[in-house]
Amino acid sequence: MTPSPGRPTEAMPQFEMHATGVEGATEGTERMEVSMGPHHPSTHGVFRMDVELEGETITKLKPVFGYLHRNHEKIAESTSYLGSMPYTDRLDYFNSMTNNWAYALSVEKLAGIEVPERAEYIRVITAELTRLQNHVSLIGFLVQDMGALGTPLMYAFRERERILDLFESLSGARMMCNYMRFGGCRCDVSADWIKQAQSVVEAFPQFLDEFEALISENEVLMARSQHVGILKPELAIDAGVAGPVLRATGVNYDLRKVDGYGIYDRFQFRVPLGDHGDVYDRYMIRVLEMRESVKILQQALAEIPNGDYVNPKAKLRGFRPPPGEAYGRIEAPKGELGFYLISDGSPKPYRYRVRPPSLINLTILEDMCLGQTIADAVIILGSIDIVLGEVDR
Amino acid sequence: MIGKGILKGMVETARNLTGSFHDPDRLTTVEYPEQKIPAKENARNFPFLIYDGDDWETGLRCVSCQICEKECPPQCIYIEKDKEKKPDFLGKMQMQPKIFDIDVSVCMGCQICVEVCPFESIRMDNDFEYAGSDRFKSLLLTKDQLAKSNKYYHSIHPTEAQETDEIRVQKREDHLAKEKAKAEKLAKAKKEAASKAALSKAETAKEE
Amino acid sequence: MWFEELLIAIKHYLVLQMPGSLQPVGSAFLSCLPIMTSFGGLFALATLLERKMLGRIQNRYGPNRVGPGGLLQPVADGIKMLTKEDIVPKNADHLIHFLAPLGLLVSAMLGLSVIPFGHRLIALDIETGILFFFAVGAASELAIFMAGWGSRNKYALLGALRAIAQMISYEIPLILSALSVLMVVGSLSLSDVVQAQSGGIHTWHIFTPWGFLGCILFLISTLAEINRSPFDIPEAESELIAGHMTEYSGFKYALFFMAEGVAMFAMCALTATLFLGGYHAPFPILSFIPGPVWLFGKLTSLVLLFIWIRGTMPRLRADQLMEFAWKFMLPMSVVNLIAAGIWVALDGGVAAWISSGLLNFVAYFGWSRILSQASRFSPRTYRYAEEAGVSE
Numbered sequence: 001m002t003p004s005p006g007r008p009t010e011a012m013p014q015f016e017m018h019a020t021g022v023e024g025a026t027e028g029t030e031r032m033e034v035s036m037g038p039h040h041p042s043t044h045g046v047f048r049m050d051v052e053l054e055g056e057t058i059t060k061l062k063p064v065f066g067y068l069h070r071n072h073e074k075i076a077e078s079t080s081y082l083g084s085m086p087y088t089d090r091l092d093y094f095n096s097m098t099n100n101w102a103y104a105l106s107v108e109k110l111a112g113i114e115v116p117e118r119a120e121y122i123r124v125i126t127a128e129l130t131r132l133q134n135h136v137s138l139i140g141f142l143v144q145d146m147g148a149l150g151t152p153l154m155y156a157f158r159e160r161e162r163i164l165d166l167f168e169s170l171s172g173a174r175m176m177c178n179y180m181r182f183g184g185c186r187c188d189v190s191a192d193w194i195k196q197a198q199s200v201v202e203a204f205p206q207f208l209d210e211f212e213a214l215i216s217e218n219e220v221l222m223a224r225s226q227h228v229g230i231l232k233p234e235l236a237i238d239a240g241v242a243g244p245v246l247r248a249t250g251v252n253y254d255l256r257k258v259d260g261y262g263i264y265d266r267f268q269f270r271v272p273l274g275d276h277g278d279v280y281d282r283y284m285i286r287v288l289e290m291r292e293s294v295k296i297l298q299q300a301l302a303e304i305p306n307g308d309y310v311n312p313k314a315k316l317r318g319f320r321p322p323p324g325e326a327y328g329r330i331e332a333p334k335g336e337l338g339f340y341l342i343s344d345g346s347p348k349p350y351r352y353r354v355r356p357p358s359l360i361n362l363t364i365l366e367d368m369c370l371g372q373t374i375a376d377a378v379i380i381l382g383s384i385d386i387v388l389g390e391v392d393r
Numbered sequence: 394m395i396g397k398g399i400l401k402g403m404v405e406t407a408r409n410l411t412g413s414f415h416d417p418d419r420l421t422t423v424e425y426p427e428q429k430i431p432a433k434e435n436a437r438n439f440p441f442l443i444y445d446g447d448d449w450e451t452g453l454r455c456v457s458c459q460i461c462e463k464e465c466p467p468q469c470i471y472i473e474k475d476k477e478k479k480p481d482f483l484g485k486m487q488m489q490p491k492i493f494d495i496d497v498s499v500c501m502g503c504q505i506c507v508e509v510c511p512f513e514s515i516r517m518d519n520d521f522e523y524a525g526s527d528r529f530k531s532l533l534l535t536k537d538q539l540a541k542s543n544k545y546y547h548s549i550h551p552t553e554a555q556e557t558d559e560i561r562v563q564k565r566e567d568h569l570a571k572e573k574a575k576a577e578k579l580a581k582a583k584k585e586a587a588s589k590a591a592l593s594k595a596e597t598a599k600e601e
Numbered sequence: 602m603w604f605e606e607l608l609i610a611i612k613h614y615l616v617l618q619m620p621g622s623l624q625p626v627g628s629a630f631l632s633c634l635p636i637m638t639s640f641g642g643l644f645a646l647a648t649l650l651e652r653k654m655l656g657r658i659q660n661r662y663g664p665n666r667v668g669p670g671g672l673l674q675p676v677a678d679g680i681k682m683l684t685k686e687d688i689v690p691k692n693a694d695h696l697i698h699f700l701a702p703l704g705l706l707v708s709a710m711l712g713l714s715v716i717p718f719g720h721r722l723i724a725l726d727i728e729t730g731i732l733f734f735f736a737v738g739a740a741s742e743l744a745i746f747m748a749g750w751g752s753r754n755k756y757a758l759l760g761a762l763r764a765i766a767q768m769i770s771y772e773i774p775l776i777l778s779a780l781s782v783l784m785v786v787g788s789l790s791l792s793d794v795v796q797a798q799s800g801g802i803h804t805w806h807i808f809t810p811w812g813f814l815g816c817i818l819f820l821i822s823t824l825a826e827i828n829r830s831p832f833d834i835p836e837a838e839s840e841l842i843a844g845h846m847t848e849y850s851g852f853k854y855a856l857f858f859m860a861e862g863v864a865m866f867a868m869c870a871l872t873a874t875l876f877l878g879g880y881h882a883p884f885p886i887l888s889f890i891p892g893p894v895w896l897f898g899k900l901t902s903l904v905l906l907f908i909w910i911r912g913t914m915p916r917l918r919a920d921q922l923m924e925f926a927w928k929f930m931l932p933m934s935v936v937n938l939i940a941a942g943i944w945v946a947l948d949g950g951v952a953a954w955i956s957s958g959l960l961n962f963v964a965y966f967g968w969s970r971i972l973s974q975a976s977r978f979s980p981r982t983y984r985y986a987e988e989a990g991v992s993e
Contacts, residue, residue: 032755034755034756034759040842041838041839041842042838042839042840056759056919079466080464082464082505083464083465083466083505084466085503085505086466086501086503086505087466089503090501143915144839145839146839146915146916147830147831147833147834147837147838147839147914147915147916148913148914148915148916149655149830149911149912150659151406151655151658151659151912151913154659154660154661155409155659155660158419158421158660161421165433168433168435168436169433169434169435169436170435171435172433172435172436172437172504172517173436173437173502176501176502176503178503178504178505186504186508187435210405213401213402213404213405214401214402214405214406214913215402215915216398216980217397217398217401217402217980218398218399218401218402218914218915219396219397219398219399219978220399220831220914220915220916220917221398221915222398222978222979222980223917223918223921223976223978224915224916224917224918224921226977226978226979226981227977227978252986254986257986270985270986271985271986272983272984272985272986273983273984273985273986274983275981275983275984280978280981281981284981284983285983288983316508316509317460317464317509373918373919373920374759374840374841375834375837375840375918375919376918378839378840396969399913399914402913402914403909403910403913405913406658406909406912406913407909409657409658409659409660410654410657410658410909410912412660413657413658413660413661414657419660420660420661420662421660422660422661422662424662
C-alpha cells in the first residue's frame, strides 16, 4: 500500500504497549501504561498516577506528586513564628481554620501559653464549621468523579458558600482565614455572628437530608462505590492512615476523643464507624460525621462564655519561645494534622515539620486500587480526600 | 427494587429545578459585574495607608518604622526613609517614608502588617478590583496610590475605624497627660531649683 | 393534514420547475434539505436548552450573556469551534482520524430519513424502515472506533473499546423492545406503525402493558446507544478525559457533538414514532395542529427527560453496564416480547390487557427482587463507637 500524503512515510510507531514480563501476564496480551495526570480532569490538582492496565484492570499504580511543592517547611524555618501562620492557610486550602489551630496548638505547647475559654469555644466552632464545608464539598467532588455532572457538587458548594460567608464576616477572608493566634484568636466573635452561625447550623441537617435523598440510595452510586477500594484496618493502622478513611475501616480512632485537645470533652458527640472500608463507607462516614459536627456546633454556640478571646499575655511581636520541642496535633477534616516544632530560643523555629494527613492517607492508594478498574481508581482517589497543597507542601 | 433510589434522586433534582425559579435560597448566583454582594464589614484584601485631614502627604500616619516591612511574611513591602521629618498628630517630629511600595502581586492579604503596626497607619482595604493591563507596574502600588483618607477607612470598616480612632484619642490624651506631667515636673523642678537657688542665695547671703 | 399537503405541493412545484434529468436528484435534495436544516437548528437550540436546564437543576442560571437570555450562545459556540485550530496528532492515522466524525454524522443523519414527520412527510418510505434505521445506526459504532483507533491515544482507544462493547450489547434490548411494537403492528414500515396509533391517545402503544415496559427499556437502551449519562462511559470525563474525542479539536469536535445531538433526536423521534403516536395529536380535536409540531413536541419532551436524567445520575462502571444489559435488560425485553405475543394472540381486549400486564408486572418485580438479593450492594446502617471503650 502506498502511503497517503498525510501519513508519515516511515513505519508508524506502535503504541507504547509492552509486555512487562510480570508474572501472570497472559500469553498474547500486553499491558498498557497510562499516565493519568498531572492535568487529568479528576486528579484534584496536579497529581499523576502512572497506571499499568491489563484491559481496564489496574495491575500497578504509582502515585507521583511534588508538582505543587512550595518549600513550605523551609520557608517557615526562615520566618518568624507568627509569619508562618498565614502560610499554614495554604497547606490544605479547604480547611485553613483547622490548619491554623494545629499550628497554634503546637506553638502554645512549645511556649506554654494558656488559651482563654472563650477562645477555645471559638476554635471549636470554627473547626467544626470547617469540617462541615470540607466534607460537603468533598462528597460533591467524589460524586462528580463518579460522573454526576456536578449537580451534587453545586448543591454542596451552595451550602459551603454560607459557611464561607461566616468565615468572611469573622476573619475577613473566605478561605485564607489566618484567624488563630498563639493564645487565642485574632478578633472576637460578635453576638450577631453567633446568631448567623446558629441559623446556618440549624439549616444544615435539612440540606443533608436533601443531599442524601439525592444520592445516598441511588443504585448507581451504590453499585459504583460498594466493595470498591477496600482498605483493611490492619493495613490502615500500619500505614498511619487517620481520619474518616481510617474510621471507615472500623477503627475507633478520633483525636477529638483520644487526644482530648481543646475542649472536645465537654461536648456530646458520637464517632461513626464503618464496617467494610470501601468507598461507600468513606462517603457515609463523612455524612454521619457532619451530622455529629452539627451537634457539637449547636452545643458550642449555645454555651459560649464571655471573656477574653486571646490571652492578653501572649506577645505578637518579638515572640521567642524557650528552647525545646513540641508536637501539636488535631483531628483535621482529612485526618491527623500535626506540627512538630523545635525551638532554639530564636524568633524562628529551628525545625518545622508538618504531618499532612493527605500525604499519609495517599500512601495506601496503590493497595486499594490493585485489581480494580481505571474507573474505580478515580473514585478511590477522590474518596481519600487529598488536597495537593498539603500533599506537596 | 431497582430504580427506587434513582427516582428519589430525580424528584430531588426536579425540586431544585423548580426551586431555582422562585426560591432565592436555591438560586444563589450573583451576576458579578452588574450585581455585587455588599462587602462584609471585616472583609480584607490588600493593605492601604491612612492619612488624617485632607492632604495625604502631610497627614500620612506612617512614620516609616519599617516594622511591617520586617514582619511581612512574603516580604512585599518596601520602605525607604525620608531625610526630612514632619510633625505627627501629637506634634512630635517623626520620620516619614520617602518610598512606600506594596507589591500586591506578592501580597497575600494576611493582615499581619496591620496587627504589628504601632502607629495605626496601615489597614486592610476591601477593594478587590485590581486588574490592570500592565503586568508588573499596575500591581506595584506606590505611596500615593496606597494613601487613603481616614474617612474612607470609616466608610469600609466602621467599627474597626472607630476603635482605631479611640486608640488615637487615648494616645493623645496620654501624651497630653504625659506632657502635662512633664511640664509640671519641669515646672516643679524649676521651682525647686529656683527655691534652691533662692535658698542658696540666702545662705550665701547669710554667710556673708 | 393541510400543512403536510402544503409542503408536498411546494416540493412538487419546485421539482417540476427542474429539467427532467435533474428531477430525481432534485427531489431527493428537496427531501433532505428540510431535515438537515431543521435538525441542525434544533441541535443548536438543544445545546442551549440542555445547558440552561442543567444550570437550573444545579441552581445556576446557565448561559445568559450572548444575546437576549443567552439565545445566541450556540452561534457564539459555533464561531468559536470554527475558528479553533484543527489539531491532528503527528502519529495519528490521518485519513481515519478525518473520516470518523463525518461517518458518525452521516450515520446519525441517515436514520432521520425513515422517520415519518407528518402524513406522507417521509423522506424514504421503505417497507423495512426500522431495519434501515438500526442498520445505519449501527454504523456509528464503526465511526466511533475509527475515532478511537485513528487518534493514536490511549484514552481514545480505551473509550472506543468501551463504546463498542456498550453499543453492541445494548443494541439487543433496543431491537427486542422495538420488536414488540412491530409484532403487534405487523409491519416493518414506520408509516404503518404510526398509522396504527392514529386513533388518539388511547391507541398509543405506551398505554399498553407491553408498550409501557417496552418504551422504558427502549429509552434506557437509547441512552446507552447514544452514550448519554448515566451510560456515558465511553467519554467519561473524569476517567478518560473525553474518550474517543480526546484528540479532536475545532470543527471536528463540533461535528462529534452534532452527531451525538442528531443521533439523540433520531432515537427520540423513533421512540415517539414507536410508542408515542408519532406525529398524531393525542386527541383528534387537536389534529388541526400540523403533525411535525406534535412530533417535535414529543421529541423535545423526551430530550428534556434525558437532560433531567443527565442532571441526576452518576455514571455506571463499564462492567456493571454490561451486567445491567445482560442480566436485566435482555431478560426483561424477552419477557416483554412474550407479553406482546400474548397481546397479539388474544387480539387486544381486557383479557390481553390483564394477562400481558400481569406477566410484565410479575416479571419486573420478581426479577428485580432476585437481582437485588443477588447483588452485592444495598443500603447500609452504621454503628457508632461506644463511649466507654475508646481504644487507642
